[in-house]
Structures are given as structure tokens and as C-alpha cells.
Amino acid sequence: MKVLVPVKRVIDYNVKPRVKMDGTGVDLANVKMSMNPFDEIAVEEAIRLREKGAATEVVVVSIGPAKAQETLRTALAMGADRAILVTTDDAVEPLAVAKILKAIADEEQPGLVILGKQAIDDDSNQTGQMLAALMGRPQGTFASKVEVEGDSVTVTREVDGGLETVKLAIPAIVTTDLRLNEPRYASLPNIMKAKSKPLANKTPTDYGVDTTPRIETVKVSEPPKRVAGIKVADVDELVAKLKAMGVAA
Amino acid sequence: MDFSPTSDQVHIRDAIFRHCAQFSDDYWLDRDRSGEFPGDFYTSMAEAGWLGVAMPEAVGGAGLGITEAAIMMQAVAEAGGGMTAASTIHGPVFSLEPIELFGSDEQKARMIPPVLSGAEKMCFAVTEPNTGLDTTKLKTAAKKVDGGYLVNGDKIWITNAHVADRMMLLARTTPLEAVTRKTDGLSLFFTRLDRDHVEHRLIPKMGRHAVGSNMVFINDLFIPDDDRIGGEGDGFRIILKGLNPERILLGAEAIGIGRNAIQRAARYARERIVFDRPIGMNQGIQHPLAKCWMQLEAANLMVMKAATLFDRGEDCGVEANAGKYLAAESAFEACHTAMLTLGGMGYAQEYHVERLLREVLIPRTAPVSPHMILNFIAERVLELPKSY
Ligand SMILES: Cc1cc2nc3c(=O)[nH]c(=O)nc-3n(C[C@H](O)[C@H](O)[C@H](O)COP(=O)(O)OP(=O)(O)OC[C@H]3O[C@@H](n4cnc5c(N)ncnc54)[C@H](O)[C@@H]3O)c2cc1C
Numbered sequence: 001m002k003v004l005v006p007v008k009r010v011i012d013y014n015v016k017p018r019v020k021m022d023g024t025g026v027d028l029a030n031v032k033m034s035m036n037p038f039d040e041i042a043v044e045e046a047i048r049l050r051e052k053g054a055a056t057e058v059v060v061v062s063i064g065p066a067k068a069q070e071t072l073r074t075a076l077a078m079g080a081d082r083a084i085l086v087t088t089d090d091a092v093e094p095l096a097v098a099k100i101l102k103a104i105a106d107e108e109q110p111g112l113v114i115l116g117k118q119a120i121d122d123d124s125n126q127t128g129q130m131l132a133a134l135m136g137r138p139q140g141t142f143a144s145k146v147e148v149e150g151d152s153v154t155v156t157r158e159v160d161g162g163l164e165t166v167k168l169a170i171p172a173i174v175t176t177d178l179r180l181n182e183p184r185y186a187s188l189p190n191i192m193k194a195k196s197k198p199l200a201n202k203t204p205t206d207y208g209v210d211t212t213p214r215i216e217t218v219k220v221s222e223p224p225k226r227v228a229g230i231k232v233a234d235v236d237e238l239v240a241k242l243k244a245m246g247v248a249a
Numbered sequence: 250m251d252f253s254p255t256s257d258q259v260h261i262r263d264a265i266f267r268h269c270a271q272f273s274d275d276y277w278l279d280r281d282r283s284g285e286f287p288g289d290f291y292t293s294m295a296e297a298g299w300l301g302v303a304m305p306e307a308v309g310g311a312g313l314g315i316t317e318a319a320i321m322m323q324a325v326a327e328a329g330g331g332m333t334a335a336s337t338i339h340g341p342v343f344s345l346e347p348i349e350l351f352g353s354d355e356q357k358a359r360m361i362p363p364v365l366s367g368a369e370k371m372c373f374a375v376t377e378p379n380t381g382l383d384t385t386k387l388k389t390a391a392k393k394v395d396g397g398y399l400v401n402g403d404k405i406w407i408t409n410a411h412v413a414d415r416m417m418l419l420a421r422t423t424p425l426e427a428v429t430r431k432t433d434g435l436s437l438f439f440t441r442l443d444r445d446h447v448e449h450r451l452i453p454k455m456g457r458h459a460v461g462s463n464m465v466f467i468n469d470l471f472i473p474d475d476d477r478i479g480g481e482g483d484g485f486r487i488i489l490k491g492l493n494p495e496r497i498l499l500g501a502e503a504i505g506i507g508r509n510a511i512q513r514a515a516r517y518a519r520e521r522i523v524f525d526r527p528i529g530m531n532q533g534i535q536h537p538l539a540k541c542w543m544q545l546e547a548a549n550l551m552v553m554k555a556a557t558l559f560d561r562g563e564d565c566g567v568e569a570n571a572g573k574y575l576a577a578e579s580a581f582e583a584c585h586t587a588m589l590t591l592g593g594m595g596y597a598q599e600y601h602v603e604r605l606l607r608e609v610l611i612p613r614t615a616p617v618s619p620h621m622i623l624n625f626i627a628e629r630v631l632e633l634p635k636s637y
Contacts, residue, residue: 034263069256070256070259070260073256073260074260074263077260077264185264185267185268185297186260186264186267187264187296187297187298187299188261188264188297188298188299188301188302188311189298189311190298191257191260191261191264191311192311192312195257
């Protein structure tokens, strides 16, 4: 069984994003970029499945600028077997990403597609679901546990207030939550090996997908500045204040 | 002139930060307090293949250059472990170079892999108590005997001699009186550190307590011929080849420490509120930190230039020395400024800046002092008469 893992190059989670002066987006000049953390978890899970013998090959794919090649190399250094880079300098919306992934899945015929539940830059939380719909295959989103048995996969999902376990027929789509695993870091020999692993260069047109945006970003603004809190002298005053605000009876 | 790192270099820096994230600030502070060798850090770096960064693939390395080694060691120091983390693995990362360059195939195969795998630790024994920087006068004598040499003498400051299995040793095989050039007659050995004939005594020192440095007393140590690296009498010339890479790595490490200190200081300055505003809002706090940043990054360009020249096989003596000097001086200034930024807390161990300040003095003074670098630049670049 092949596992397909899409990975996105995003602003590093440690970087404090700065909104551009004209409010059209986030300033990415000279900003550290990394693999979306949820995607890293997806890569880790796929590699673990291969190590357990449940998967035979891990294929990573990234859709984005030429620099996304670095992100793919990181995934290869973690242990993925080969990579596909779909280069485009345009912003690609979740639906277009899902369409490209569908075309790749048609070619590759993976048993599982494991995606991050969302990318930390746009927080869309849509691509996996859209892909499942386009492929007409079952989905297990927000996975905190993934177990493959024969031709089905059991996914434990983190839902509000608890866990839900679903069993899906393979091929299936899984999206990862934070607690699924702790991704490994690359060792030096694996970084070196990653350089000679195959990386195929493609474009959206190769897959016949039109990536023209359908959504216009009207405005991006900084979150409001935190205002200073109120100091209270003792518990009585705190309780009084809370009552006055209507948050305590 | 290309100032952008390669894809390998970006990945190395990234991977090291991730690897080092397993070892917290408190891990390093604990080790500094207890003096216990960071063995688990050492082993983890060996297992992840990092010790062989600059060694050829044939002996189990990654086949990369000194530039990559410098980027790696800089990240090791910058991740918070400072000089302690760097010195823990310094030996294997660069001190094997003489074996790689001058050893026989048999020696390379026998000596290098056990060090890279972490199975054997090593130390590097050159400095002597009575001769200091005047290396060619060193007195440790290796007398030719049947099948090898019998060695006697004292060494000082030998880092990790107390935990090492192997010792790289520079000793005189021909007495100074009997050679025409004082650089002749020294030989290099890589041999088992036989505790029956080698005693050590840890030197109580200012910082980096987890990576000890020792006085070493060598008494009738037998070294087989097979453990001599290169020709008899060629030791000094062999060692010289390794001096520039050592300076480059030390410089890179110093900058890592300086950057770490500045980051801690800037974070504190953003958060600490006094007189109803963050202390970092005061230019008296901002400007010194900004100056440190500029000096560190300028020094880094010189260090990386030296590394690039070295990897191209070009002469880099001037740049390696200048880089080490600039790096160490600016890193010291950075740690000192960071300490002052934190006010009283700069002096408290739990803020880690005092540890970095104590450790940054090592690259400032070793392996070569600032004075000797200034001598060298004056003589070599400015063509001034030799002063000593
Ligand atoms: C923490 C630490 C770890 C070390 N680890 C090792 C190790 O693993 N292996 C090893 O072999 N060595 C090691 N060293 C030794 C280090 O390389 C030496 O300290 C250094 O080479 C200086 O020698 P010295 O201490 O004898 O100084 P000296 O030679 O006694 O010099 C003393 C001072 O006089 C100055 N001076 C001397 N001559 C001149 C001159 N002509 N002009 C201007 N100034 C001059 C020097 O710059 C210096 O400031 C270590 C040192 C330290 C502090």
C-alpha cells in the first residue's frame, strides 16, 4: 500500500507574523518558512506505517513556489521515499489543491492519503474533506490514532468533548491532529540520503487544474492589542467585579 | 560572492535545532552544576550521525566541508548548550582531520569509525605547562624503542582527557637541540589512553564545568609504530593543517553563544516592565543589543568566508584568525550586554546568561589568544616586524 502525504510550506510556527502595511496579507519577506506542523505529523505517521509493514511506499507532494522543494527535502530526510513538486507562484486555494491531489491520487493509487487537518497559515481546514468528496472516498479527520488492518483503517478522532472511533474502507483520507504522534527530526545520514531520492517536477497544468483564485482577500489585520487587565486587591473584590460583569452569579 | 546558505546548510541548521531541543536549558545548567559529562547528548549526536559531518563517507562520515561543520557547531552552541554542548563533541567533529589527511588506509579504517559511532571518546593533547603557546618547544618526549615509542611528559588543559579512550598526542621524537628547524622533530600519535601510564587531574575552572580540562601526566607510555600519524618528525606540519578549521569552528561556536545571549536579552527586555513600560523601550537597552547583533553578524561573515576558502582549498589563515578574534570579542560583548540587560537576574543562574558569559571566555582565550592573533595579523597582513 502506498501512502500519499501532501505537505505545505508555511511561515514557521515560531515566527510572529507581521501584517503588510497595506493590509493585503502577511509579510513573508525574509521570514523563516517551515513545513506545516500538522503535515509533519502526517509524514511521521506515514513513515511509521511503512516501518510497521502496513505501507510500502511514502510519497510526499507539495503545491507551491519552487522553494517548496526544501520542504519536500525535509520530508525525504525524515524518511519519505519520493516527492512530487507542483510548482506555482500563485496562491492556490484549498479546492484547487484538492483537485490537484485528486489527479495525483488517480495516478498514484494510494491506499491512504494523510494530510494535516489544517495549515497554520490560513487555517482553512478544508483540503482533506474536499479531497475525500472529489475522490468519493471515506474520511477520518482530526486523527489521534491510526491503525491499518487489512483493507480498512481505524481512526480515532479528537472531537469536542471526547474521542470518536471510525472504521473506513481503504482507500481513505485521514487528517492529523496534534496528538497523533511526535515527529522525528532528521539525522545527518538521512539528510544526505534525501538528496538522491527522486523528486518529480510538475505544474498544475500537467494535471489539467485551473488554479485561478475564486476568493479575494479583502483585508488582513493584526489581532487587537491586549489591553492591560484590572488589578484587584483581594478575592472579595474579584467576586464583586465578576458579578458586576455578569460572568458570576 | 554568494551569501546565501545552500539547501544542505539550511537543513543542517534546522535539524540541529530540533535535535538540541531535546536538551533543555535546565539540562545544561544541571550539568554545569554537577560537572557530569553530557554523555547522553554525546551519544545522541553520535547516533544521529552528526560527529562525522566533515569526515569522508568511506569512513562513515557525511563527506561535507568545514562550512557545514561550522554551521552545525554554531547551531549546537546557539541552541542553548553554549560551549558545554560544543566542547562535548568538538573532538570527533574536527580533531580526526589529521588521520583523515595523513593516516594510512589501515589507520583510517581502524581509528575513525569507533569515534564517529560514539563507541570511543578522544582528547587532543598539545599544550604543555612550561611552554604554552610556544608549541615547538614542547617537552613531552617519545623515545624510539623496539616496535614503537616510549613517551614521558606533562600536558595541560587537555579537554576530556578524563573520559577519553583515545588520545591524539604531539610529542618530540628528536630533541630540539638535534634539529635544524624548530618545527622539525615533533611527531603526532593517535593511541589508546592507557590509564596505567597516563594520570589526569581535573583543573577547577570558571565555567563549562561538565566538560572538564585536565593536567595530564604521561609516564612510560608505550605507543606502537602503527599509532604514529604521518612521518616521524612531521607532527607539527600535520597539526598546522588543522589549526585553521579549529579557529573557524571556535569562531562559529562563539557567535552561536552570542546570538543566544542576545535573544534571551531581547526577550527579557520585551517582557520586563519597569517604570510602567518594557525596559526594551529604552534606547539605553535597545542600542547596545542592536550593536551586538551587528557585530556578531559581521563577525559571522568573516568566519564563513574563512570556512568557504578552506573548503575550496585556498589559504584562509588570515580570515580564520580574524574571524575567530572578531567572533570571540563580539560574543563576549554580547553575553556581557545580555547580562546587564537582565539587571540582577542577569547574575542569577536560572536565566542562563551568566553561564553563557562564563563559557564565552573560552573561545576568547583558546585555542589561541587574542594577542597572538593580533601579532599574526600585524605581521602577515600589515608586514610589521615580528614582535617576539
Ligand atoms: C578551557 C580550555 C580548554 C583547553 N583545551 C585544550 C585541549 O583540549 N588541548 C590542548 O592541547 N590545549 C587546550 N587548551 C589550551 C589552550 O590552547 C592554551 O591555553 C593556549 O594555547 C594558551 O597557552 P597558555 O595557557 O600556556 O598561555 P601562555 O603561552 O602562557 O600565554 C599567556 C598569555 O601571554 C600572552 N602572550 C604570550 N606570548 C605573547 C607574545 N609574544 N605577544 C603577546 N602576548 C603573548 C598570551 O596571549 C596569553 O594571554 C585549553 C585551554 C582552555 C582554557
